Amino acid sequence: MYIVEKQSQKLLTLPAKEVKGKSLSVFGSELANRILKFLPEGPAYPKEIAQKLNVHEQKVYYHIKNFERNGLVRVARTENRQGAVAKYYELTEPAFVVRFSDLRETTKISATNENAQKFLDPFVKDGKLNCTIIIGSPQSHGPERARSNDGYYAIDIALFLGSYLSYYSPEPVVKLDTELRNGDLKQNIISLGGPIVNKITERMNAKMPVRFDYKTKNIISKVSGKTYNADETGLVVKMPNPYSKGHWIIIVAGKRYSGTRAATIALTKHTEELAKGNKKDKKVFAKVVEGLDLNSDGIVDEIEFLE
Template identity: 45%
Template sequence: MKMFVVRRGKDSLESIETVEFTPNINPIEKKIISLLIRRSMYPREIAKALNIEQQKIYYHIRKMEKMGIVEVEHISRKDILTKFYRLRAPSFLLRVGEFEPVNNITFLSKKKREFLKPFVENGRINTKIVLGSPDPHGALSARARDGYYASDLTMFLGSFSSFPPKPCVVLDTEIKNLEQNMIIVGGPIVNRIAEKVNNRLPIFFKNKAIYSKLTKIFYKSDNCGIVVKTKNPFNRKKYIMIVAGIRSQGTRAAILAFLQRFDELCKGNEKNEKVYAHVVQGVDKDADGVIDFVDIIE
C-alpha cells in the first residue's frame, strides 16, 4: 500500500510519496523516544527511568534537539531551572524529493463530515442517488424533469471522494433495495421513493406545499425546496436524504443550496440543530428565467 505525506501549500494541497524506515540512531536515543512518545519529561527523570548516567542523557538530548527530534515543551522554575522535553511530532520525514500539487484530498470540518456521513465516508461514495424517471409513472403518470439538475449534486459529492466510485445513480422505477443509504432527488409526485417516505419527514410535502413539523409553517412558492437528512424508515441503521422541491425549480434550489449554502445546511434546523432539515427558496437574480441563487428560509 502506498503512503503519502500531505501538506497545505499557499494555494493548494501538496503531497509526496513516502515509505517507512528505521533510521540508524543510537539505542539510547531510541529508548528516550519511547519514553517521550508518552509524555514530556526532564533529563534527570529520563536518566532515572532508563537507569543511565545523567550526563549521557544530557548529551543525547542536546544531539536530538539539534536534529529536530525533540524540543523544550516548558521550563519549570520551582527549585532549580528544569527543562521538560517532548517529541516534536509522532513521525518524521526524511525528504529528498519535492512536494507536488494534489487535488483529490479534501479537508472537512467535523460538522460537514457528520452531515455527509454515511453518504460520503472515508473518501468513498456510500449511497444510491435515486432520480425520478423521465417516463410517465406513478398515480399521476408524472414525468421527472429535474434529473439533469442532479449532475451538479453528483459533482459536488464527487469532490469529497478520493476513490473511483461505483455506479450509484438509479431511477425510482428501477431501485429494488430500499434498505440502503439513499439520496432521493425530486418530490413525491415525480419520485415514487420520495412518495413512500414523505409523511415520515420532519419537513414534508402536503397539499402542493411544503409543511414543517418543526415550525408549523406552510411554504407555497414553486421556488421552494427541502433538504432533509434522516434515518431510513426501511432500515434504521441506514440514512436517506431528500433533495426536492414543490416543482422542478424548487429541486434546483435545493441542489443549489449544496453549492452556495453548504455551511448552513450542516448546522441543522434553527428549532433543533440535531435535526438536519431545511427549507430553501430559489431566486432568479439576473432575470433570465433560471434559478441562480438560493436562500435558506428555515
C-alpha cells in the same frame, strides 16, 4: 510531493521535495537558511546574494555548491558579467520536507469544513461513495402519470460528492425510482425530486419533519409550523432510513423543478449550513430554502434559507 494546508474554505498547496539522510546537514547553519529563504524571490548569483545578505561571497559559494550537490538548487540561467560567466541559481522546489514516518493512506482532503463532512457521513465513507442516488423516471409513471424534469440535477450532486472521493467505483450509482425493489431501499439513499415525480420521496414523505402536502402541493414544516407555497421553495432533509436501521436518507426536493434546483444548490454549495440543523430545532436536519435569480436570467442561481 505537496504540502497541503486547509484554511477555512480554501485549500492551499505547495510543491515540495523530500530531504533525507546526509542532505539534512545542509540546513545546519543560520546562513544556509537565510540563503534558502532569499532564493524564492527569484534566480540569483552568489555575489548578488552575498551583497544582499551582507556576508562574504566565498561563504555563499560554499553553501550554494552544497545545496547543488544535494539537489536543493539548480542553475536557472547563465550570464556574462565582467568577462566571467555568472550562474544564477534557483530552488528545485519552493519547499523541502523531512519525513520521520511512512506515508499513510488517506481520503481526499476537501476544502469544506468538518461539519459539512459530518453531514455527508455515511453517504461518503473512507473516501468511497456509500449511497445510491435515486431520481424520478422521465417516463410517465405513477397514479398522476408524472414525468420527472429535474433528474439532471443528479449530475450536480454526483460531481459534488466526487470532490470528497479518493476511490472510483464503476458500479452504477444513479437509479430511476421505477427500477427499485424493496431490497434496494436498505441502504443509504439520496432521493432527488418531489413525491409526485419520485416514488421514493413519496414513500418517505409522511415520515419527514418537513414534507409535502398532497392536497395543496405546498411544503409544510412540522418543526416551525409554517407553510411554504412559492414554486421556488425546496427542502433538504437528512433522516434515518425507516426501511433499514443504521442507514440514512437525504431528500432533495422542491415544490416544482425550480425548487428542486434550489434544494440542489443548498446541498452542493451550502452543506455547512445544512449541518447546523433547522433554525427551530438544531437536532433536526431539515431545511427549507427558496431559490433566487440573482443575475435575472430566469434561472435559480442562489438560495435563501427560510428555516
